Amino acid sequence: MGNVTVKNVDRIKQTLWEKSYIPEILRGLSVTTSHFFRNLNPNKEKRTIFTREYPEVITEYPERYRGLHRLMLRDDGQVRCVACMCCSTICPADCIHIEAGEHDDPTIEKYPTVFVIDELRCIVCGLCVEACPCDAIRMDSGRHIPPSLERDEAFFDRDLLMELGGLSEAKQGGQR
């Protein structure tokens, strides 16, 4: 706290011409007017309109878009998840519910009997993907969370999450 120094900053003096704001107003008007006329251009490609006409024109999400979760599969089509609870532990919204069960194959040993994500609660932070030690959960399905009329419809269970395809190049499969 001993090193605090005071720096005096002078107010910028404005000339009368500047104080009248006329040059600035004209500059502003020139900007808005140029936009206006540019967007009236009959050649629609020359217009600079950024609106996406959503329902008619579906946006292609980029490959790394974080959207709906999906569960990855092993070679034999079983779920890759081992119910380690890392995702549900780290989830800041507490939206992942997992119940673990004993797998028939002792080399796999543990698998999720119940795996439900409450997509309404999900804040799409992607921490679950980071936490997953088996690359079993991803958010690359390339879809956003669909609207629903009932709360229950936003509970995505294991089988539904396994069916979702992915945008990314990541391969399904793997032994363990």
Add this chain to the structure above:
Amino acid sequence: MAEILLSVVKIAVIVFGFVMLVASLMTLLGDRKQSAKIQNRIGPNQARFFGFSLAGIPHFLADGIKMILKENVTPAQSNKFLHTIAPGLVFVPALVGWAVVPFMDHYCTGTVQTLPQMNYTEVCVGGEWKNYFSIMHFNSGLLFAFAIAAVSVYGAAIAGWASNSKFSLLGGLRSSAQMISYEVSMGLSLAGVLMIYGTLNLNEMVRMQGNMFGDWLPMWGVVVQPLAFFLFFLAGLAETKRAPFDLPEDESVIVAGYITEYSSMKFAMMQLSEYAATVFIAALIAVIFLGGWQVPYVYADGIRFLDNHWVPFGEDAWYWISIFLRIGAMVFKILFLVWLQFMMRWTLPRFRYDQVMTLGWKILLPLSIANLFVTALVLAIL
């Protein structure tokens, strides 16, 4: 009888055919489509006729239907009578003022002659002037227009008071304070113009603006009184309560000001009268400063530039062509000024209230008085 019929037709054409159309279309095209273009958006295009969005015009109809069908809510504890008539008090003055706006010079039953030696004054030879193109030929038209425009502040103030809401009351107070402040400099800025033209009759004023300086420069108001034009335009913006002077309906501070408690068609009337006032101010500016229906060098008996004189299509045909040219010019000027006002709205942020008052009383008023004195001095010297 014929005169009454003529007046009715004129009222119908001007008020409903022009003002209402422009004002209500502006709610859509001006406020939504224009802002959309400025902000790189598309704007409303989802209401359609047979699959065509028609530049968003169906939205205007949909909006109207919506407004009519909505529930008309009158707040409890409000003054029902005043609350109900307030929209009318705002709406009517915005339309009544149009009575004196000339869309075209009077019609000459004889032949029109332009006298270059008398500063390009047009005279009617072998006939008389007939007023077909403004509703009323009124010698003190400008005063009438001002008087009527000033009445609309009562509507806003009453609406604010009758709503029994603090926001409305604040909005009404702001509106009346602001309108009175700007009314003063508005009137004073015009005093110089009156001195030069020497008339209050708006049509006479427009005729005077057909005069030329040195055969080539039209004596438009904006030429002879540039400062007054600037002041009047600014005060006009403030008078119509449009951005950047829309303090009375400062939605981030007082919800919607004096129209907070209005719904349904009452709300629509409030809005519409605001747009009608915008068009009216545009018309006044056009008439007083931009030569009204005048088209430079175009006269009823031909085109005159310097010493040249052409009469395309023959004398009679040209007279009619010039009439349509001049009406078109008037409409174009109004629309241009409306467009400009909207451009200002989407360019400038809203002023703070003290800034508005400072601007009105400390800058515009002294400037307009100075303008008045300088004009008087110049005229006295000449």
Add this chain to the structure above:
Amino acid sequence: MPKVTINGTEIEVEKGTTLLRAAAQAGYEVPHFCYHPALSIPANCRMCLVEVEGNWKLQPACYSEVTDGMVVNTKSDRVVKAQKAVLEFILVNHPVDCPICDQAGECKLQDYYMAYDAQESRLRTEKQSKVKVFPIGPEVLYDGERCILCTRCVRFCEEITGTNELTIVQRGDSAEIRTFPGRELDNDYSVCTADICPVGALTSRDFRFKCRVWLLSSTDSVCTGCSRGCNIHLEHFRNEIQRYRPRYNPQVNDYWMCDAGRLTYKEAHEDRLLRPMNNGVQLNWHAVGEATADKLRRVLKDDGAATMAFVVSPQASCEDLFLAREFATKVLGTTNFYLGGKADGDSDDFLIEADKNPNREGLSQVFGGLDDLKTAVQLLQDLEEGTLSSLYMMESHLPFDSGERTRFIDALDQLDLFILQAQHRSDLAAKAHLALPTCSHAETSGTFVNSQGIHQRFDQAFAPHGQSLPHWQIFTRLSKALDAPLEYTFVHQVQKEMFPAPEEEDDAAQPAE
């Protein structure tokens, strides 16, 4: 008293102390797997190697005793190198399947890897595959791949239980823990092997996959399985007990507890009575206070206090029993006490006691001996003879066999009033005119006195389930409704009254396991 210098800290320790204990006293942690304070020292994991000045070789800290003037370094470069080497060696065949391993989060190998190794594997060959999910006993599963062969479990079965089920079979990297032929790990303390297992090789079947340990919250509590009162860590998640884990107390249970006791937590969640019931109708506490007070007043007026039986339970804590005595004598005016509680069960000479009630000793202290209390058999007899008109009962346990129990339930029909304070829904609660829900020992705090006469506090882990309340709070509520209020709001007020000068709890420093 030999003096020893550990990492520059000079410390005087008792003769015969090992280096590991001395380092712990000096405040230095020496990592170890095979060493357990309650077991013999094999020094086979080599994790605890430390440098002793003057010795060319690194010494196992768990085994070497201190001598006077010893200068020890637990953090030298050689020690660090040795620790890394040992961990790398252990991890050669370890599957590193932490995501599916129940031990993850309380695993010594995990902790030590993070603290002392933290380098990438250099192994490029296939790992040895061994037996997975091997049912080594009814309560315990064995995973050979995770096992680091520290032999804690083998020594436990040799030295603590003396049952000798386990041994190591095979050699080298094929070595595994197995039971002797024809046996399985089925002694009464088998789950303790899962506790002491430093890795996830032995895991409890009951706790398997139930909850990740890092999600658990732990509360110090006491097992209610028998009158031994083993100290436990009551570990819970989302208002539910997930498991019991023994808590070190050299006077009571040392590091151990029995398998049956571990499973008693289920009682706290199964079939709970969650709302006050009035003849089968759910009520809230306010209404129930009124109704109970009403009925009690009428019965006391009609029949008098003498025909009222008051059954106290050694299942309840001292505080509950103290309030029960106050309530019965001062509010109801009866001294007609009967003794309830569970019937006796199996016992052994180690921890398991025949008396399956945690607080019989405490009850006798509160009531000044058990002689004034009539037995449950007497209660049945009195009921059948019709000398009792009303019954007030704490907890639904009675030391009856099934025949006596049916007779008892039949005899309840002739009562004018039967009030039951119970944790569970049962045939008794169905018979009760008023059934008031009480909470388990996890949901309140209090004191048990175990069979050795040791006062043991237990803490509240989470809020009572449903609308249940501790016994003592029910008594204070009812006393208020009966206009003879017992003025207690907090449990420590009760404790202050019961134990005028609370003895200082000696916090025995818990040595490293």
